[in-house]
Amino acid sequence: MINLVIAEDHTALIDGIKVFLEYEEDIRFLGSAANGKELLELVSNKRPNVVITDIRMPVMDGIQATRQIKKLDPEIKIIAFTMFDQDNAVEQMLNAGANGYILKNASLKELLFAIRKVYDGKAYYDPNINTDSNKNAAEKKPVLTSRQREILKLVGEGKTNQEIADALFIGKMTVATHRKNMIKKLNLQGAGELLRYAVERKYDFE
16 A cells, blocks of 8 residues: 655645545545655654655655755655656755656656655656756666676665675675675766665666
8 A cells, every 4th residue: 555645835736636636546545745744753653655745845855854854764655746747856855865756747646656666665856857867777787797786776775885795695705795896887976876876876776
């Protein structure tokens, strides 16, 4: 069951989404928030597995809220739902840990598709945003081995080398070697960039 909350300061928009989702049997609407602070309280109390949030909100914006939610529970899926299509806004939300990004001029059917896709553990990016994230991920995907893709996914989940080694039944040094090789293959500048890459794209390597 998809347990959903929404952060949006326009009540009419929330009402429209609620009405549209009302008869979807796999979605349960748990509540809404008008700002990032209220969203954090709502998430803490209701424990949803999918959050839809605007970026520009009073008190606390969606970027800050996304960071805090991911600290609270990295497994919660977050979709940015906004009018901002600038590269900087997209990048900041992805860096904060968002699993999807969709523009408010998208249809409600597309929003529903995005909700289900991120719930299933995949990323969703509105085709109209100015980002080449999907293109880059697709181009880079073949250069990694299946084992490296497994490790990359665990890196994106915040696992240490030892935790990855234990999960995959391989040596800690083997994990470290794979990390170094991935950094080189993906043209990254070190462990920090590998982590960022993994967080943004981990679900593309399934």
